[in-house]
Amino acid sequence: MRYHRPGLDVLAHTLLIIGALIFMLPVILAVLASTQTPGALFSGTLPLSFGTSGLDHYLTLLSEPVRGIGVPAWRLMLNSLLMALGIAIGKLVFAILAAYALVFFRFPFRRCCFWLIFVTLMLPIEVRIVPTYGVVADLGLIDSYPGLILPLIASATATFLFRQFFLTLPPELMEAARVDGAGPWRFFIDILLPLSKTNIAALFVIMFIYGWNQYLWPLVAMSSADNATLVMSLKRLTLSTDGTPPWHLATAMTVLALLPPVVVIIIMQRWFIKGLVDTEK
Amino acid sequence: MAELELRRLRKRYAGGADVLHDIELSVHDGEMIVVVGPSGCGKSTLLRMVAGLETISGGELLIDGTCVNGQEPAERDIAMVFQNYALYPHMSVFDNLAYSLKNRGTPKAEIARRVEETARLLDIATLVDRKPRQLSGGQRQRVAMGRAVIREPRVFLFDEPLSNLDASLRVQMRQEIRALQQRLGITSLYVTHDQTEAMTMADRLVVMNAGRIEQIGTPMALFRKPATRFVAGFIGSPAMNFLTFATDDLPDWLTRVPADTTEPLRGELSVGIRPEHIMLTPSDAGHIEARIELVEPLGSESLVHVRPADHEARLVVRHAGTELPTAGQMTGLNVQGPFHLFDHHGQRLTTRPRLADTTCPMES
Numbered sequence: 001m002r003y004h005r006p007g008l009d010v011l012a013h014t015l016l017i018i019g020a021l022i023f024m025l026p027v028i029l030a031v032l033a034s035t036q037t038p039g040a041l042f043s044g045t046l047p048l049s050f051g052t053s054g055l056d057h058y059l060t061l062l063s064e065p066v067r068g069i070g071v072p073a074w075r076l077m078l079n080s081l082l083m084a085l086g087i088a089i090g091k092l093v094f095a096i097l098a099a100y101a102l103v104f105f106r107f108p109f110r111r112c113c114f115w116l117i118f119v120t121l122m123l124p125i126e127v128r129i130v131p132t133y134g135v136v137a138d139l140g141l142i143d144s145y146p147g148l149i150l151p152l153i154a155s156a157t158a159t160f161l162f163r164q165f166f167l168t169l170p171p172e173l174m175e176a177a178r179v180d181g182a183g184p185w186r187f188f189i190d191i192l193l194p195l196s197k198t199n200i201a202a203l204f205v206i207m208f209i210y211g212w213n214q215y216l217w218p219l220v221a222m223s224s225a226d227n228a229t230l231v232m233s234l235k236r237l238t239l240s241t242d243g244t245p246p247w248h249l250a251t252a253m254t255v256l257a258l259l260p261p262v263v264v265i266i267i268m269q270r271w272f273i274k275g276l277v278d279t280e281k
Numbered sequence: 282m283a284e285l286e287l288r289r290l291r292k293r294y295a296g297g298a299d300v301l302h303d304i305e306l307s308v309h310d311g312e313m314i315v316v317v318g319p320s321g322c323g324k325s326t327l328l329r330m331v332a333g334l335e336t337i338s339g340g341e342l343l344i345d346g347t348c349v350n351g352q353e354p355a356e357r358d359i360a361m362v363f364q365n366y367a368l369y370p371h372m373s374v375f376d377n378l379a380y381s382l383k384n385r386g387t388p389k390a391e392i393a394r395r396v397e398e399t400a401r402l403l404d405i406a407t408l409v410d411r412k413p414r415q416l417s418g419g420q421r422q423r424v425a426m427g428r429a430v431i432r433e434p435r436v437f438l439f440d441e442p443l444s445n446l447d448a449s450l451r452v453q454m455r456q457e458i459r460a461l462q463q464r465l466g467i468t469s470l471y472v473t474h475d476q477t478e479a480m481t482m483a484d485r486l487v488v489m490n491a492g493r494i495e496q497i498g499t500p501m502a503l504f505r506k507p508a509t510r511f512v513a514g515f516i517g518s519p520a521m522n523f524l525t526f527a528t529d530d531l532p533d534w535l536t537r538v539p540a541d542t543t544e545p546l547r548g549e550l551s552v553g554i555r556p557e558h559i560m561l562t563p564s565d566a567g568h569i570e571a572r573i574e575l576v577e578p579l580g581s582e583s584l585v586h587v588r589p590a591d592h593e594a595r596l597v598v599r600h601a602g603t604e605l606p607t608a609g610q611m612t613g614l615n616v617q618g619p620f621h622l623f624d625h626h627g628q629r630l631t632t633r634p635r636l637a638d639t640t641c642p643m644e645s
């Protein structure tokens with residue numbers, strides 16, 4: 001829809017710019033603050049320009065063990081990345097297979113299975129954290145990647161979204177494949193996966209950010225310094241012992257924590273647009 | 282190249298309702314059988330059972346004498362054309378055609394050769410690099426046909442393949458499908474609800490109603506001698522007219538109940554008259570008095586819808602004259618025969634009644 005009212009355009013853009021500023025201000029402030037010297041940050045006002053430190057704080061964070069945490073920030077980023085990728089890929093694999101079973105196969109208690117999965121949407125990690133910890137501890141997986149990732153690997157949301165997508169596909173597609181001699185796996189790999197490309201890309205972004213931003217569970221599950229993730233360490237950094245938190249380092253690390261999700265979104269965005277332009281249905 | 286035999290085939294869904302009752306049919310090698318019936322009569326279910334997409338609840342399905350009840354669709358060596366074509370949207374036309382061969386481990390060179398051959402046969406050789414969404418409806422239809430043809434299956438199955446096309450394309454494609462089927466000589470089962478399609482394409486027609494076969498025969502045999510009132514009403518366009526009379530109150534023009542029936546007829550008698558066998562005459566001069574309700578000019582002829590004065594039924598008359606009658610007027614109807622008689626169960630009466638004033642030919 002497009003109206004030829006210049007006033008409307010101005011109003012719309014004003015609102016958009018205000019909205020964008022509100023969202024961007026904290027990020028801008030963090031970037032600016034991360035370039036200031038520690039002294040400048042304690043002068044009482046937050047400077048609205050780049051400071052004199054440049055990228056010094058970033059280099060410090062990445063090269064030396066961070067005070068109060070014990071490992072350099074690159075190690076934290078690597079840990080976070082492994083966790084986020086593990087969670088995102090795991091969720092996609094489980095969800096797409098579960099949805100495939102729910103939509104294309106007839107087996108006893110199929111509806112029941114769907115509702116069981118659906119009901120778990122109501123149980124976020126925080127609610128089940130104590131029993132989850134118990135199970136992971138019993139399996140001897142505390143402070144390990146499997147212990148960190150496995151409890152977060154199933155996703156009712158992704159299963160549900162894949163199911164909804166599969167339901168929009170004509171059932172004749174599977175029947176045609178059956179007549180053409182494709183078994184269930186062939187059909188899944190040759191037809192279902194290529195058709196789900198854009199859905200997979202979209203869900204990967206969402207699930208990657210979900211995994212990257214995990215705070216509570218890594219805090220509980222990963223006890224050693226070597227295994228700490230970036231997001232859970234941010235808090236530890238500001239709790240330094242000598243009274244004044246190193247805000248210059250904290251803001252720099254915040255910016256570091258922002259970067260990988262941004263990169264993932266930028267890469268995946270191409271896929272979205274491709275998917276939007278050539279709808280293959 | 283195969284013979285297909287259906288022996289007392291039954292389908293029952295888990296809910297308990299029988300949707301197909303004891304279907305008996307044998308299809309000869311190279312024959313085109315068209316299964317026709319109103320929606321919900323079970324014709325698609327029947328086709329899907331032959332394809333192996335629906336389980337068979339009872340009876341036997343034989344291809345070339347072998348029972349294939351338990352076989353997967355791919356093992357039965359059948360090919361199916363779906364109503365919505367079900368082309369793989371992300372694959373090029375080439376890959377769509379090649380997919381079944383690929384799954385059977387055909388060598389690459391052989392696949393390329395056969396795809397090219399099939400594409401040429403169906404006149405889609407210039408389209409092999411396109412995706413289905415870049416094709417028109419008719420082209421998609423051809424690709425769907427190609428996907429069925431390429432494997433040289435024993436049996437072709439068609440599930441209303443033309444119903445997504447516009448009228449003129451439908452006429453063209455039905456001729457092409459028929460020509461192709463005859464040329465390749467592949468045994469075919471074709472399901473449709475369109476009686477014109479059924480009449481024009483079939484070697485033999487199967488008319489189904491409510492999960493049962495009403496009649497099997499050549500299109501002309503079914504047209505001339507429908508076994509039941511249902512078949513009579515279904516085959517032919519516009520549909521046959523029916524007038525119902527109590528057997529003890531027959532009109533003058535239908536003087537006699539069939540003379541050589543052994544038991545006396547009871548209840549009601551249906552008289553079926555095709556629209557081309559009724560003539561409009563001046564009012565008071567025909568067998569039946571009627572009011573003209575609607576006139577549909579078709580060019581070479583017109584369809585005149587009339588309502589007889591003493592009947593509930595509405596009749597259609599095929600009027601050849603260029604002079605159109607006007608709606609609202611009274612008219613006389615001259616019933617010419619041949620006509621068809623059905624008892625109150627809808628079964629055809631094969632005996633020969635006589636008309637009052639004319640001796641007209643009666644199909645028996």
